[in-house]
Amino acid sequence: MSAVFHWRLQVRPQQLSCLHTSASLESKEWEKKNKKVFPPQLPDEPRRPAEVHHSRRQIKYSKDKMWYLAKMIRGMSVDEAVAQLEFNDKKGARIMKEVILEAQEMAVKHHNVEYKSNLYVAESYSGKGTYLKRIRYHGRGMFGIMDKVNCHYFVKLVEGSPPKTEERTSLDHAKEYVQHLKNRTIIHSL
């Protein structure tokens, strides 16, 4: 059904400052993560793998549609991820591939990564960018508010081979649940 909305979208400028308490609209926290410097490692510590954080802001695409692509490439090596994105028909796939290739180049040039194929996608997710609101005209004088969406895309590449996730079947889940039920006992009993 067509929706009728109250036209209460005018936000006064003095209201904007109190809308976000922690982060403002243009926070670049993800980019700052690349500048973090760790203390030198002790000789007996395991070697910390190199990490690259990269993002692209205000992509003209929906964050929900971008999420499906981000979910697909989570945990893949960069070569696999780039191959999958190259043959995916979505608009966000082309943009995501560019971002990952940029991040790979950055890793090799500035972040002391030896082999560009020795990277995997540790984190990848989409976030909401700024939305512009427009009127969408319906029949009988009704109107709706259309959102012109933008999204951000964040990716973190880590050096090394991708970690193997153990495949758990539904039977394993069921067995674990039954075992959990069997382990229950009465506490503070005689």
Next chain:
Amino acid sequence: MNLAALVHSLRCSLLRIESRLLQAAGLDRHLAPALAVNGPSLLPQLQPQDSIMWMAVPKKRRTIEVNRTRRRCDSKLLKVKTNIEPCPECGHLKQKHILCGFCYAKVRKETGQIRYQIQAMEGGPLRAPIEETVVLYDGETAGPQDKDKRIVERPRKRPAWFSS
């Protein structure tokens, strides 16, 4: 097959017989009077054609958890393609049942150049000759088999993928 209908009709007739017997005995007490006339009552309001009273409408707001489980269920997630392999000619990636994009682009570029030259030779539309066309590159001459054919000269080395 019609056992249920038969049983139902039997039951109806039994009930009717029972009520008739009770009526005759005078033991049943109808709560309504013997004679009842339907008096004037408010006719139901005729719904106008465009009323929204009988539209299917959600009863409750769907929570974000319910929405997320529907949007992120296994059938809606993207499938990983297993048919990607490197092209043996150029090394770029290609799908098994589709031509390599890079090789196709390079062939298209060269055929575009040949077509441009043919266009210059013909000088206008609908002037294609009846004879076959043969493309010759640098350092190649027309052989005996190219006697009655139109020759298109390309001023470059023959590409490796274009066999003569």
